[in-house]
Amino acid sequence: MSRDIWIISDTHFRHANILKFTDSTTGDLVRGDRFADVDAMDEHMIEQWNSVVKQGDIVYHLGDVVMGDKEWFKKNWPRLNGSKRLIVGNHDDIPFLSSGGFFKKVQMWRMFPEFGLMFSHVPLHESSLRRGAPNDPDAPILTNIHGHIHQNPSPEGPYRNVSVEAINYTPVHIEELRVK
Numbered sequence: 001m002s003r004d005i006w007i008i009s010d011t012h013f014r015h016a017n018i019l020k021f022t023d024s025t026t027g028d029l030v031r032g033d034r035f036a037d038v039d040a041m042d043e044h045m046i047e048q049w050n051s052v053v054k055q056g057d058i059v060y061h062l063g064d065v066v067m068g069d070k071e072w073f074k075k076n077w078p079r080l081n082g083s084k085r086l087i088v089g090n091h092d093d094i095p096f097l098s099s100g101g102f103f104k105k106v107q108m109w110r111m112f113p114e115f116g117l118m119f120s121h122v123p124l125h126e127s128s129l130r131r132g133a134p135n136d137p138d139a140p141i142l143t144n145i146h147g148h149i150h151q152n153p154s155p156e157g158p159y160r161n162v163s164v165e166a167i168n169y170t171p172v173h174i175e176e177l178r179v180k
Contacts, residue, residue, distance in 0.1 A: 004057045006082065006171035007119065008049070009147020010089070010163040011061070013042050013076075014068025023151055030151050030165055038068075046079055048170040053081040059171060060110065062147040062162060063089020063121035065097060077102055085110070089121040089147065111142065116179025118142040123149070123159050143179050 012018045019032040019041065035041035053059055059082040066073045070093075086103040087110055088094060098106045110119040118129055123146045130139040143158040151165040158179075162172055 004054065005174040006053050006057055006059045007062065007145055007162050007174060007177065008059065008164060008167065008171040009062035009121065009161075010064045010150060010165070011045055011066070012064055012091070012164075013045070013066040014038060014072055015066075016068065018067075021150070042076070045164065045169050046076070048168070050079075050081050052171055052173070055081050057082040059084045060087060060119055061085070061103075062087045062119055062145070064091045064147065065089070066093075067091055070096060074100065087119050087121055112174070113142070115174060115177070116140070116142055117145050117174070117177055119145050121148050122146060123155050126157055129158055143177065145177055 016038040018030070019035060019038065021030045021032075022028060023030055031041060035044065059080075061084060063086070065086065084103050085105045085107070086092070086097060088106060088108055094106070097103060109124075111117070112119070113131060118124065124144050126141065129142045129144055130136065131142060141158050143160060145160050145162055146154070147161065147163040149161055150163045152161070154161045160177055
């Protein structure tokens with residue numbers, strides 16, 4: 001059985017206030033212009049997730065999973081397909097999320113040298129992305145797959161933002177991120 005690997009970040013399930021967040025450059029609403037309420041937002045993210053992720057797939061969630069009703073989360077998290085791994089975000093309740101079988105693994109970062117990738121919640125300093133010696137200017141550089149910055153563009157260089165706002169609320173396949 002083939003298992004695909006998917007990546008997503010910053011779902012902020014149950015976070016009603018995120019509907020009021022605005023783009024710092026334009027002043028436009030970031031999520032509130034798309035969703036009537038938090039229920040509509042959460043249902044849309046579940047639908048988008050399950051539209052690409054199969055039950056046996058692996059999903060790396062790069063943090064900021066849920067902010068709010070934990071009972072809703074306990075009931076609805078199993079609706080999401082795949083075997084889930086968490087890369088911890090700054091808003092994650094680690095004791096809660098690492099218990100209850102929500103995630104197969106909980107980590108601060110995950111390196112995929114075979115794909116040329118480094119997963120983290122926040123964009124990492126470029127020196128952290130060098131394979132081998134961090135001070136060797138000729139060492140290959142991993143692409144940092146991150147979230148945290150929502151709709152904002154990644155820093156220049158080897159970065160890719162997978163916050164839900166940047167990926168149309170749909171997990172991204174690892175092959176789309178692979179460094180060739």
